Amino acid sequence: MGRSLRIGSIRGVPIRLHWSFPLLVVLVILPTGGKTTARLFVDDLVWIAALFVCIVIHELSHSFVARHRGFAVRDIVLLPIGGVSEISGLPGAPADELAIAIAGPLASVALALILALVGYSTGAAMWPPGLFAGAIASRLMWANLLLAGFNLLPAIPMDGGRVLRALLARKRSDLRATALAVRIGRFMGLVMVLVGLRYDLWLCVIGLFVLVGAGGEKQAAVVRTAVGGLKxxxxxxxxxxxxxxxxxxxxxxxxxxxxxxxxxxxxxxxxxxxxxxxxxxxxxxxxxxxxxxxxxxxxxxxxxxxxxxxxxxxxxxxxxxxxxxxxxxxxxxxxxxxxxxxxxxxxxxxxxxxxxxx
Ligand SMILES: [Zn+2]
Missing domain, CATH: 3.10.580.10 (CBS-domain)
Known part of the structure; x- marks a missing residue:
């Protein structure tokens, strides 16, 4: 996955920063239209750092479940649009893929619950929902819920798409299950791009990521089927x-x-x-x-x-x-x-x- 910089490792899983990651900082800072003060700049950086700690926890959950089930975890790469766990030998058996895919969103929901408790015990206002205003516990709670919900969209290669493929593969061949999941994923990706063009650039970028990734999943399944039992x-x-x-x-x-x-x-x-x-x-x-x-x-x-x-x-x-x-x-x-x-x-x-x- 292109060039990336190793920034550390957690229990043997290397964490890498993709070369495009600094773009995120630029894109978050720029929309303030030159009104950025040093204070706002620091606030934005703290917010991005807190968000990515949550994303790393989400990705580590995928990685630890994968390792527990005997898969080798290469690393976690942080991109401006989120994290990617690079795990060898996927998808594996449907039960393995299901457990690995669902682990990330479950971790994000658990984090949101913890943040809700923190907010409640410190008297922070947790309503209305918002990512850019309000108490940090509230903003992070909503971010984690958004992360879990968004990742569960049935758009392969996102988590929800993998869950869908795993469920479909229980009664179908790997190739048929993947083909069906990819068709749904491509449709979702296209919707994200179109909605994103109108409302939100990030959604557009994620939609493109889904469209490209879905094609890759299809090709991989075709090759897996052709190569079949070769060892x-x-x-x-x-x-x-x-x-x-x-x-x-x-x-x-x-x-x-x-x-x-x-x-x-x-x-x-x-x-x-x-x-x-x-x-x-x-x-x-x-x-x-x-x-x-x-x-x-x-x-x-x-x-x-x-x-x-x-x-x-x-x-x-x-x-x-x-x-x-x-x-x-x-x-x-x-x-x-x-x-x-x-x-x-x-x-x-x-x-x-x-x-x-x-
Ligand atoms: Zn995930």
């Missing part, structure tokens, strides 16, 4: 040679250099630690050991992982050309990106294979 075990190279970490690099370097593109798994007393690649060797080997040239951040998959989306996302996220294949911590193979590409192209034919970003 890592179908394209991996079996029983690769492994190297012990304590091996002198000078002994293996000539062999590696003679086979460009090749990678070998590195083990420590049989336990996998990383990959060594012919094209990532650190200069002349000298007295270095295999351990010194091992890429310990290289990705690893299991033989049963689906090629799409799990293996594709794994390669895209790690930007490597090969991954180790492990079973119970033991190396059973290596999978190369070109083999994966070729298998996906064969399976998808005219549909068009998903691209791996290397």
């Amino acid at each position: 890592v075990s179908d394209v991996m190279v079996l029983d690769p040679t492994t190297l012990e970490v304590s091996f002198p690099l000078s002994v293996v370097a000539p062999f590696l250099e003679a086979s460009p593109g090749r990678v070998l798994p590195v083990v420590d007393h049989g336990r996998y630690v990383g990959l060594i690649a012919a094209d990532r060797l650190p200069g002349p080997p000298g007295a270095l050991l295999v351990a010194d040239a091992t890429d310990r951040a290289a990705p690893a998959l299991t033989p049963g992982d689906p090629l799409y989306p799990v293996a594709v996302e794994c390669f895209s996220a790690s930007r490597r050309r090969a991954a180790a294949v492990l079973e119970d911590g033991r190396v059973v193979g290596v999978i190369y990106a070109p083999h994966l590409d070729a298998a996906l192209r064969r399976a998808t034919g005219s549909v068009g294979a998903p691209s791996i970003r290397h």
Whole structure:
């Protein structure tokens, strides 16, 4: 998702700020028409910060439920229009998608209830509804209710659209359920753009986000169906040679250099630690050991992982050309990106294979 800046991490989930995020500050400040005083400027910044704390809590709820159900969470990206949780392997089973999608709006409703209690106990006026005037507890409460309600609109890729797809997929194939959810999502997106053009620029931007995102969901479902049951075990190279970490690099370097593109798994007393690649060797080997040239951040998959989306996302996220294949911590193979590409192209034919970003 374009360029973004890591601003921190919460319980292992990196939080990133998208490059377009500063636009939000400009767009919130500009409409005051030059009447901005330092005081108002600070008020606006505090308001945006408080709002985005609520959005991060909403996104973390998606992420934690996803992780609890065995999905890998890459990160949370904050955009001017809200947050996006990047989770590998979605949609998964309908029950998983439903639980992950509903977690965010439920968290926003819970936050609104807490803010209502805070408002009530401090005597703040919680009525009339408003985002830009009134006590901060009231403004934030209404913002969270708006966040929950808006996200529950049945417009895939928004939460409500995912809930809809999950419900539809209980009695239909993934492809049919997605196609139906996408049709409804596109209609909702179009309505948002048209209403937004008349009344509110943000709604227009979110409508465009839905229209583009819905198309992506459809394409992904078509590919998932075409690639069907293809797994890592179908394209991996079996029983690769492994190297012990304590091996002198000078002994293996000539062999590696003679086979460009090749990678070998590195083990420590049989336990996998990383990959060594012919094209990532650190200069002349000298007295270095295999351990010194091992890429310990290289990705690893299991033989049963689906090629799409799990293996594709794994390669895209790690930007490597090969991954180790492990079973119970033991190396059973290596999978190369070109083999994966070729298998996906064969399976998808005219549909068009998903691209791996290397
Ligand atoms: Zn959400």
